[in-house]
Amino acid sequence: MAVGETMPIRDALVVSMICPRSRLEGTALLDLCSRPDLDSSMRLLCSSLDAAFTDPSTRPDLPRCRAGLAMLERMVRTLPSDYQVQPLAITAYIMWWTGEGDAMDYALRALGLDGGCTLASIILAAFRHQVRAAWAS
Numbered sequence: 473m474a475v476g477e478t479m480p481i482r483d484a485l486v487v488s489m490i491c492p493r494s495r496l497e498g499t500a501l502l503d504l505c506s507r508p509d510l511d512s513s514m515r516l517l518c519s520s521l522d523a524a525f526t527d528p529s530t531r532p533d534l535p536r537c538r539a540g541l542a543m544l545e546r547m548v549r550t551l552p553s554d555y556q557v558q559p560l561a562i563t564a565y566i567m568w569w570t571g572e573g574d575a576m577d578y579a580l581r582a583l584g585l586d587g588g589c590t591l592a593s594i595i596l597a598a599f600r601h602q603v604r605a606a607w608a609s
Contacts, residue, residue, distance in 0.1 A: 480508040489540040491520040531607045561591040
């Protein structure tokens with residue numbers, strides 16, 4: 473499964489749920505997966521992730537996030553544990569951002585499978601320091 477092997481796939485899944493649709497036109501997500509070294513790919517990823525932490529006007533598209541979370545949950549249920557780390561970490565991130573679900577549990581599950589999972593570590597640090605998504609603060 474690609475998401476367990478390549479971070480650009482993980483990043484594209486996150487961006488597909490948190491980035492405003494208006495910024496996902498053309499080949500933006502495909503470029504993020506296949507050409508992550510492009511300036512436009514790096515800008516899209518960095519600005520999307522940064523906005524979740526700092527821009528109160530960037531709010532979750534709850535139907536889109538919930539659809540993504542349902543897809544990730546199906547992935548976790550059907551994948552061998554070695555491939556569950558990134559779907560669990562993405563789930564933790566989206567749950568943290570939307571304020572729905574048990575993000576900390578998903579982050580801990582990801583870290584239980586791979587103690588070096590940076591995305592899950594970021595979510596745990598956010599909880600530890602009581603950092604909430606900008607829109608929810």
